[in-house]
Amino acid sequence: MIIDAHAHVSSEKFAQDRADVLVRAWAAGVEAIVDVGCSVESSEASLRLAEADPRIWAAVGVHPHDAKDWDDATRPALEALAASPRVVAIGETGLDFHYDLSPRDVQRAVFRAHLRLARDLGKPLVLHVREAYDEALATLDEALGAWAGDAPRGVSHCFTGTAEQALGFVRRGFYVSFTGVVTFKNAAQVQAAARAVPLDALMVETDCPYMAPVPHRGRRCEPAFVLDTARGVARLRGVEDEEVFRATVAATRRVFQLPG
Numbered sequence: 001m002i003i004d005a006h007a008h009v010s011s012e013k014f015a016q017d018r019a020d021v022l023v024r025a026w027a028a029g030v031e032a033i034v035d036v037g038c039s040v041e042s043s044e045a046s047l048r049l050a051e052a053d054p055r056i057w058a059a060v061g062v063h064p065h066d067a068k069d070w071d072d073a074t075r076p077a078l079e080a081l082a083a084s085p086r087v088v089a090i091g092e093t094g095l096d097f098h099y100d101l102s103p104r105d106v107q108r109a110v111f112r113a114h115l116r117l118a119r120d121l122g123k124p125l126v127l128h129v130r131e132a133y134d135e136a137l138a139t140l141d142e143a144l145g146a147w148a149g150d151a152p153r154g155v156s157h158c159f160t161g162t163a164e165q166a167l168g169f170v171r172r173g174f175y176v177s178f179t180g181v182v183t184f185k186n187a188a189q190v191q192a193a194a195r196a197v198p199l200d201a202l203m204v205e206t207d208c209p210y211m212a213p214v215p216h217r218g219r220r221c222e223p224a225f226v227l228d229t230a231r232g233v234a235r236l237r238g239v240e241d242e243e244v245f246r247a248t249v250a251a252t253r254r255v256f257q258l259p260g
């Protein structure tokens with residue numbers, strides 16, 4: 001019925017009750033979850049989770065926050081993980097100039113290393129961008145060149161930019177994914193973006209344990225809440241919930257080449 005296109009169920013935050021969280025997700029109608037790595041270690045955890053349940057898929061990469069930890073062993077480690085058929089994407093990677101937890105030049109270099117890795121492996125990308133959208137778009141142009149194909153190149157996750165920037169990703173072959181932020185009262189810019197993106201390039205996600213949608217705002221987020229985010233998008237666009245469920249499942253299956 002719906003897919004959580006970006007989650008961190010493998011994170012420590014779910015150490016106590018991970019099985020219950022997953023039971024609630026499946027019961028709510030979540031049919032698949034993409035669990036995303038933020039470091040080599042957490043990418044391994046994502047893959048372990050995906051290997052234990054056919055409804056869970058993994059993405060492997062080093063978050064821009066952790067870009068400072070990238071070294072000569074990182075690419076081979078990610079490549080080895082990505083050899084598993086359970087790994088459907090490279091990321092999350094990108095530029096985060098809001099927190100600046102790694103120096104910007106290091107983030108830039110590590111972002112480019114991920115773009116090369118994804119291109120070499122023929123895998124889609126999971127992009128994490130915050131307060132750096134125009135530079136991220138320019139980097140994609142430089143590193144990947146013009147896009148002329150049917151297969152999507154990846155997704156800009158937890159989108160918080162403008163409608164124009166969202167369409168910039170779409171023009172470059174990327175889909176745009178929205179978290180619970182789209183349901184927040186003070187999120188007019190994100191809501192405008194969620195109205196502007198063509199429905200066949202739009203995805204929904206929880207990014208749990210963060211970003212719980214209304215009416216769960218402020219609590220630990222979990223995949224079952226992705227339904228509230230999808231309903232929020234449907235309300236914004238003035239369409240039936242079912243239409244957003246259907247379209248986002250199809251988009252997520254297309255970008256990550258999930259079977260079914």
Ligand SMILES: [Zn+2]
Nearest residue numbers: 092128157158
């Ligand atoms: Zn992220």
Ligand SMILES: [Zn+2]
Nearest residue numbers: 006036092207
């Ligand atoms: Zn994430």
